[in-house]
Amino acid sequence: MSKKLLEVQDVLVNFGGVTALNKVNLHVSEGEIAALIGPNGAGKTTVFNIVTGYYTPTSGRVIVDGESVLGLRPYQIARKGLGRTFQNIRLFGDMTAAENVATAADSLNKSGLVGSLFGGPRSRRDEAASMEKAHELLRFIGLDHRALQMAKNLPYGDQRRLEIARALALNPKVLLLDEPAAGFNPQEKIELGELIRKIRDRGFAVLLIEHDMSLVMDISDRVSVLDFGQKIAEGTPVEIQKNQRVIDAYLGVAEDAS
Amino acid sequence: MALMKASAFNLRDKFGDWWDGANSAQRTVFRIVLIGIFYALPMLNNPIIDTPETSFSSVLFYPLIMFSLMAVGLNVVVGKSGILDLGYVAFFAIGAYTHAVLSIHTPLNFWEILPFAMAFAMLAGVILGLPALRLRGDYLAIITLGFGEIVRIVAVNTEAIGGAAGLTDIPGPTSILGIEFTVMDPRPYYWLTLTLLLLVIWGVIRLSHRKPGRAWEAIREDEDVAEFMGVATLKYKLWAFIIGGAVGGLAGAIYASQIRSIQPELFTLNLSIMILACVVFGGMGNIWGVILGAVILGYAPEKLRFLSDYRIIFFGLLMVVMMNIRPNGLMPRKKREHFQEKSK
Numbered sequence: 001m002s003k004k005l006l007e008v009q010d011v012l013v014n015f016g017g018v019t020a021l022n023k024v025n026l027h028v029s030e031g032e033i034a035a036l037i038g039p040n041g042a043g044k045t046t047v048f049n050i051v052t053g054y055y056t057p058t059s060g061r062v063i064v065d066g067e068s069v070l071g072l073r074p075y076q077i078a079r080k081g082l083g084r085t086f087q088n089i090r091l092f093g094d095m096t097a098a099e100n101v102a103t104a105a106d107s108l109n110k111s112g113l114v115g116s117l118f119g120g121p122r123s124r125r126d127e128a129a130s131m132e133k134a135h136e137l138l139r140f141i142g143l144d145h146r147a148l149q150m151a152k153n154l155p156y157g158d159q160r161r162l163e164i165a166r167a168l169a170l171n172p173k174v175l176l177l178d179e180p181a182a183g184f185n186p187q188e189k190i191e192l193g194e195l196i197r198k199i200r201d202r203g204f205a206v207l208l209i210e211h212d213m214s215l216v217m218d219i220s221d222r223v224s225v226l227d228f229g230q231k232i233a234e235g236t237p238v239e240i241q242k243n244q245r246v247i248d249a250y251l252g253v254a255e256d257a258s
Numbered sequence: 259m260a261l262m263k264a265s266a267f268n269l270r271d272k273f274g275d276w277w278d279g280a281n282s283a284q285r286t287v288f289r290i291v292l293i294g295i296f297y298a299l300p301m302l303n304n305p306i307i308d309t310p311e312t313s314f315s316s317v318l319f320y321p322l323i324m325f326s327l328m329a330v331g332l333n334v335v336v337g338k339s340g341i342l343d344l345g346y347v348a349f350f351a352i353g354a355y356t357h358a359v360l361s362i363h364t365p366l367n368f369w370e371i372l373p374f375a376m377a378f379a380m381l382a383g384v385i386l387g388l389p390a391l392r393l394r395g396d397y398l399a400i401i402t403l404g405f406g407e408i409v410r411i412v413a414v415n416t417e418a419i420g421g422a423a424g425l426t427d428i429p430g431p432t433s434i435l436g437i438e439f440t441v442m443d444p445r446p447y448y449w450l451t452l453t454l455l456l457l458v459i460w461g462v463i464r465l466s467h468r469k470p471g472r473a474w475e476a477i478r479e480d481e482d483v484a485e486f487m488g489v490a491t492l493k494y495k496l497w498a499f500i501i502g503g504a505v506g507g508l509a510g511a512i513y514a515s516q517i518r519s520i521q522p523e524l525f526t527l528n529l530s531i532m533i534l535a536c537v538v539f540g541g542m543g544n545i546w547g548v549i550l551g552a553v554i555l556g557y558a559p560e561k562l563r564f565l566s567d568y569r570i571i572f573f574g575l576l577m578v579v580m581m582n583i584r585p586n587g588l589m590p591r592k593k594r595e596h597f598q599e600k601s602k
């Protein structure tokens with residue numbers, strides 16, 4: 001069995017009296033595309049906010065590549081290998097596409113402010129490496145012609161892809177994609193599916209939150225289903241499609257049937 | 259594309275295009291000429307730019323170049339990193355008092371005290387920043403406002419540094435490179451400040467184009483996302499405070515050495531607001547914009563002095579009209595975009 005890069009163990013999250021996640025277990029293994037689905041409000045984005053350190057779980061553990069990341073600040077967890085995108089696009093709007101990616105790439109080097117000011121050889125090398133990485137990733141994602149445009153002026157689809165490039169600049173062990181296909185037309189969804197596969201083939205494991213079932217079923221190796229903060233099913237796309245609890249969660253259960 | 263260019267205010271693009279096309283020799287010549295003009299400014303004796311009642315060269319030192327230096331420092335905090343600081347005058351005061359106290363009570367001269375003035379202001383930045391920078395937005399602004407007031411009130415109530423009466427007979431800088439710093443002639447102080455301002459500009463631009471600049475901008479754009487992208491936000495916000503503080507302390511030390519006597523009343527909230535106004539008026543985040551803002555907001559009240567107290571009304575009117583015409587400031591922060599055809 002391949003190595004687990006991200007593990008969520010028995011995570012419980014209470015917001016006041018509301019249980020957002022109830023003893024959830026998830027994992028993402030090396031080289032796989034895992035999907036997380038569920039109706040609106042099921043707690044999918046909460047999972048992302050927990051594993052990236054934005055929220056602290058009430059109980060439970062989050063393990064990245066064998067190390068617990070509980071209590072670490074989000075930037076430290078990001079450097080350990082989690083890159084994420086956002087459901088509603090959150091780029092650095094007044095920065096160019098290349099700078100957006102370079103900002104994330106910067107966090108992989110240890111150059112400090114004093115070094116940048118006086119321009120030692122290390123900061124020079126790190127600076128060149130960040131820009132090089134930014135342009136390389138923009139080429140990979142097909143946005144190299146946009147490198148010097150402001151992120152806020154890019155077309156919608158390019159903004160979504162730029163977010164992915166920015167997250168990849170962290171060299172993440174697991175790439176967390178939060179509804180990357182939202183607002184895409186069928187053709188764009190197909191291209192996105194190909195892109196995600198390409199990302200996986202480059203050696204990044206992917207955890208995908210997505211509502212578009214044809215995309216999820218097409219590219220995922222394994223699907224987990226959340227409903228009201230509980231994991232109700234996990235399996236291959238084929239198994240999930242046949243699972244009665246999943247069907248009930250999405251379509252509702254008729255009163256007289258139960 | 260042609261349409262877009264035509265609709266924009268063109269001076270900036272014209273200059274930008276020329277600058278992009280210029281070779282390094284042309285750029286160097288341009289820089290030298292421009293810097294030369296600024297060094298020559300106090301030699302001008304022109305009735306159009308002269309200010310009534312005060313000599314132009316003393317206006318050039320205070321407020322113009324002092325405001326410019328402070329605006330460049332505050333711009334790192336407010337414009338680059340998006341942290342609203344309403345107590346910037348505290349750093350200016352700390353620099354001024356450091357020079358005053360050390361020059362009176364120790365044998366150190368101005369040049370030896372300068373690093374101390376900056377270091378103390380930086381330390382104040384850390385002391386203020388470590389607890390305060392965990393907060394955001396309005397809460398942070400209120401804390402900085404309080405900090406500015408605390409520093410002033412401590413000065414008023416500490417007899418060892420003169421209390422409300424302040425300190426007098428502060429020595430000026432010792433002569434350097436054959437230039438004498440006297441009470442009567444403000445020009446050497448202007449040249450000194452201009453030289454240091456140019457160094458500060460060099461440093462800030464350098465940082466802006468590199469990793470720290472990107473980190474600051476990312477924090478300004480979206481602090482949470484910056485953190486998710488691996489930016490150590492607290493560290494870079496603290497650095498912004500430290501650099502802003504150092505520049506404020508530097509300005510304070512020069513100021514104290516020129517006016518020779520300081521009182522806590524020189525360091526009120528009004529001055530913080532004034533410098534902030536320079537930054538906002540000129541264009542937050544654009545170093546040339548904030549300098550232009552400082553020059554205009556420093557110069558206008560002096561030039562309008564013939565209106566006596568009514569000048570404040572005109573000054574207010576000028577700000578209201580300008581902020582309506584150009585809400586993002588005179589020279590807003592705007593990167594020039596470069597459009598390329600898709601390569602495939």
